[in-house]
Amino acid sequence: MANTPKSFGRKSIRATMTPSSLMDEVPDLAGVWQARVITLFPDAFPGVLGESLTGRALQDGKWQLHTHNLRDFGLTKHKNVDDTPSGGGAGMVLRADVVGPAIEAANAHSKGRVPVVYMSPRGVPFTQKMAQSWARCDGVTILCGRFEGVDERVLEHYNVMEVSLGDFVMTGGEIAAQAMIDATVRLLPGVLGNADSAVEESHSNGLLEHPQYTRPATWNGRDVPQVLMSGNHAKIEQWRQEMSENLTQTRRPDLWAKRTKPEK
Numbered sequence: 520m521a522n523t524p525k526s527f528g529r530k531s532i533r534a535t536m537t538p539s540s541l542m543d544e545v546p547d548l549a550g551v552w553q554a555r556v557i558t559l560f561p562d563a564f565p566g567v568l569g570e571s572l573t574g575r576a577l578q579d580g581k582w583q584l585h586t587h588n589l590r591d592f593g594l595t596k597h598k599n600v601d602d603t604p605s606g607g608g609a610g611m612v613l614r615a616d617v618v619g620p621a622i623e624a625a626n627a628h629s630k631g632r633v634p635v636v637y638m639s640p641r642g643v644p645f646t647q648k649m650a651q652s653w654a655r656c657d658g659v660t661i662l663c664g665r666f667e668g669v670d671e672r673v674l675e676h677y678n679v680m681e682v683s684l685g686d687f688v689m690t691g692g693e694i695a696a697q698a699m700i701d702a703t704v705r706l707l708p709g710v711l712g713n714a715d716s717a718v719e720e721s722h723s724n725g726l727l728e729h730p731q732y733t734r735p736a737t738w739n740g741r742d743v744p745q746v747l748m749s750g751n752h753a754k755i756e757q758w759r760q761e762m763s764e765n766l767t768q769t770r771r772p773d774l775w776a777k778r779t780k781p782e783k
């Protein structure tokens with residue numbers, strides 16, 4: 520159906536639900552965190568978001584996912600979405616008069632505080648802090664680029680923030696969108712089984728996480744560190760904190776510097 524977002528959210532739990540049946544069209548649920556993705560490839564969703572914790576939370580209506588197919592906003596009978604770059608050069612650029620109406624359509628569904636972001640290798644790097652801030656909003660609208668990207672004017676007009684998954688270039692924004700939605704959804708209330716895991720894990724407190732071990736106690740001649748088998752919780756806590764600090768100092772001196780010298 521033209522210009523109708525595909526919704527992956529659910530109103531209630533049904534034991535037989537599979538990720539593909541999350542594609543049923545369901546209305547937005549009031550008070551539920553909404554992810555909207557503007558993409559040329561709506562079939563790439565829910566993708567990995569339909570699995571495990573995020574998939575279960577989607578089925579349980581703890582968050583909702585909608586795609587807006589950029590092709591529906593295409594021009595002429597061929598539904599063209601792109602054109603050659605002004606000034607010449609390689610590739611194609613997504614047109615402002617296609618992306619603009621798609622953003623308008625997504626915004627028309629948004630209620631409350633919903634940042635509009637563009638997946639872009641030029642953007643500010645995505646961080647745990649950003650995931651925490653998006654999780655406190657009512658949702659997020661994500662524009663996925665393709666080709667050489669989108670016409671700059673549309674980003675300026677809608678005050679769209681550019682966000683990067685890292686210093687590398689992918690063919691489209693869909694993988695980045697799934698990564699960022701995943702990192703955000705797991706912070707929503709009730710999504711993680713054990714809320715403490717989100718507090719203790721890497722990047723939540725400016726440190727990388729300590730090493731983890733499980734059974735067997737000895738594997739290939741390597742033992743689980745003795746302190747973890749001691750049952751002494753104070754000692755275990757101290758060991759974990761020290762490991763966490765050592766790892767951060769050696770692997771990520773940039774994070775360590777930020778932690779010891781708070782930003783002005």
Ligand SMILES: C[S@@+](CC[C@H](N)C(=O)[O-])C[C@H]1O[C@@H](n2cnc3c(N)ncnc32)[C@H](O)[C@@H]1O
Nearest residue numbers: 638639664667668683684688689690691692695
């Ligand atoms: C081939 S890239 C375009 C790269 C663009 N010409 C440039 O040099 O900045 C196509 C699309 O993939 C997405 N993309 C590529 N790398 C990304 C990254 N590191 N983070 C987020 N999105 C990315 C963006 O949506 C981008 O519009």
